Amino acid sequence: MKGTSAKKQGGMRAAGRRAWLMFLAYAMRFLIVAAIITVAVFVQQAASRAFGEDTGAVAAVMLVAVVFLSLALTVFELLVRKVTVERPVSRIAEMAHSIASGDFTVRQEPSHPYGNYDEYDCILLDLGRAAAELAEAEKTRLSFISNVSHELKTPLAVIQSYAQALEKPGLSDETRAEYLAVLRATAEKLASLVHNVLRLNRLEHRKLAAQPDEVRLDEQLAGCILQFEDAIESKGLELVCELDEVRVFSDAGCLELVWNNLLSNAVKFTDSGSIRVTLGREGGRAVVTVSDTGCGMSAETGAHIFEQFYQGDTSHAGEGNGLGLALVKKVIGILGGEIGVESEEGKGSTFRVSLPERI
Secondary structure, eight states, rough: HHHHHHHHHHHHHHHHHHHHHHHHHHHHHHHHHHHHHHHHHHHHHHHHHHTTTTTHHHHHHHHHHHHHHHHHHHHHHHHHHHIIIHHHHHHHHHHHHHHHHHTOOOOOOOOSOOOOHHHHHHHHHHHHHHHHHHHHHHHHHHHHHHHHHHHHHHHHHHHHHHHHTTSSTTTOOOHHHHHHHHHHHHHHHHHHHHHHHHHHHHTTTSSSOOOOOEEHHHHHHHHHHHHHHHHHHTTHHHHHHEEOOOOEEEEEEHHHHHHHHHHHHHTTTSSSSEEEEEEEEEEEEEEEEEOOSSOOHHHHHHHHTTTTTTOOOOGGGOOOOHHHOOOOOHHHHHHHOOOEEEEEEETTTEEEEEOOBBB
16 A cells, blocks of 8 residues: 555656646746747837838838747747657657567667656556567467467377277277277367367457356355266265355356366375365355365476466376366456465365455
8 A cells, every 4th residue: 555655646746747847848938939029029129210210121120030030939849849749759659660560579768767757758658568568468379379289289199090090900899999988088188178278268358257146155066076976986085075155146157167177176186085175254255175185286386387288297187288277267367256275295285265255
């Protein structure tokens, strides 16, 4: 709050200085025009004394004086305009042209020191910030395309390889069934990847809006947990659930995507021990935790876990595409919530989701 207040005060001081400088500029123009009129009056009086009743000569002198003074004023205004308007506008236009041409590294320093910025300086700074954001967006876009291409290449290669193998004569029914099972699983993984890529793209471009409704989180979580019951039992894991009755006004479909991803990861990365799911209220917000006793992750991995296509545990890379937690992060952001993770290698992970009562 203090930083924001100081920033506002600095902006008010800068605005005051700009207003004072503008007042001085208009005052100078007024004084120049007044001086020109005064000089014209003195010239007229001097010409009248010199030429007496010769009005033609007086008029000629006044014409020359007015032309000269007007020319001087015009030159002065052109110089002022050159310095105060055309030069900064030219710098802005040059920078805008570079950005429009795809050069996001271009920068222009303000003409005035900090605290005395004028409107042109502010535009340059805003353009610089816009260029930096565009550069980051372009970097993300290229990385996303590269990652998608790589992720698509692997299952397509598997499909092609097994399809060619199925063409070989003399395959036993058992081998053929095995190859078909691999093809089916790979196709499902490919379909999941495409689906997640499309959803992530819609989320990033704000084309997927939340559809709020009353949601019983305890009932929804219980339903999601039941979907993983067979997988939990097959691994011999202990399931602990502590679900208080909590209602929120949110998007049920989006929340289901979050719980399914978190539960899926907990099951996938836990080979022994337990999975624990809790639901309660803290400070007027609904709080859900999904904990496991699985492989956990290092602090370095935890710092990147919500990035697209990032997979910290490569031993399970074949079971996902690194988009699940990126989707979760985007969805939680749209719903006005927060998500964090605490983890330690070899000891498991705990994901904590905090949601507002109403979006």
